[in-house]
Amino acid sequence: xxxxxxxxxxxxxxxxxxxxxxxxxxxxxxxxxxxQQILGQGPKLLIQFQNNGVVDDSQLPKDRFSAERxxxxxxxxxxxxxxxxxxxxxxxxSSLNSPAGQPQHFGDGTRxxxx
Amino acid sequence: RKEVEQDPGPFNVPEGATVAFNCxxxxxxxxxxxxxxxxxxxxxxxLMSVYSSGNEDGRFTAQLxxxxxxxxxxxxxxxxxxxATYLCVVNIGQGGKLIFGQGTELSVKP
Numbered sequence: 491x492x493x494x495x496x497x498x499x500x501x502x503x504x505x506x507x508x509x510x511x512x513x514x515x516x517x518x519x520x521x522x523x524x525x526q527q528i529l530g531q532g533p534k535l536l537i538q539f540q541n542n543g544v545v546d547d548s549q550l551p552k553d554r555f556s557a558e559r560x561x562x563x564x565x566x567x568x569x570x571x572x573x574x575x576x577x578x579x580x581x582x583x584s585s586l587n588s589p590a591g592q593p594q595h596f597g598d599g600t601r602x603x604x605x
Numbered sequence: 606r607k608e609v610e611q612d613p614g615p616f617n618v619p620e621g622a623t624v625a626f627n628c629x630x631x632x633x634x635x636x637x638x639x640x641x642x643x644x645x646x647x648x649x650x651x652l653m654s655v656y657s658s659g660n661e662d663g664r665f666t667a668q669l670x671x672x673x674x675x676x677x678x679x680x681x682x683x684x685x686x687x688x689a690t691y692l693c694v695v696n697i698g699q700g701g702k703l704i705f706g707q708g709t710e711l712s713v714k715p
Contacts, residue, residue: 599648
């Protein structure tokens with residue numbers, strides 16, 4: 491079974507620039523999550539999709555971050571404009587559906603550095 | 606107060622040692638509990654779920670105390686390959702939202 495695919499693996503940009511990340515979940519997984527993991531911390535949920543609808547985006551900084559999952563399969567996360575504190579690993583995860591206890595499978599992540 | 610708090614690390618232990626990680630959570634509505642493992646510069650991977658009755662998977666034993674809102678992970682007979690960061694994870698509500706602790710780093714030395 492192919493895992494969660496993310497790209498790019500690494501991205502270096504200057505502050506105030508824009509960046510986008512892409513995620514393709516495991517085939518058939520209805521639920522998709524984007525997490526931000528700052529060095530030395532655990533992952534923090536940014537947004538959760540169920541098919542193409544948003545379930546939870548309470549911790550997404552909506553003034554600069556946006557995400558979409560238009561066809562209910564792959565997803566993009568965008569930051570515009572980037573700030574220094576956005577330097578982190580951005581992890582995408584998917585699960586078959588969203589009930590509590592459903593295991594989440596993570597992609598390798600995109601490591602973002604802001605100069 | 607953080608929603609999920611873990612022992613600060615790192616833990617440095619010799620091979621063969623027994624090591625225990627502790628975790629507390631603040632939301633009494635938490636429904637599911639997990640331990641994830643994260644290797645350096647890799648993604649988190651599910652190690653085991655934690656059940657109220659306690660559960661064991663080989664050298665790993667997980668315990669949950671809902672009254673104290675406390676979770677533990679015990680690793681017996683540590684191997685070099687156990688070196689990683691261990692993340693305590695809590696699921697709040699029905700929607701699958703996971704709250705991660707900050708992680709505890711384990712380094713097993715020969």
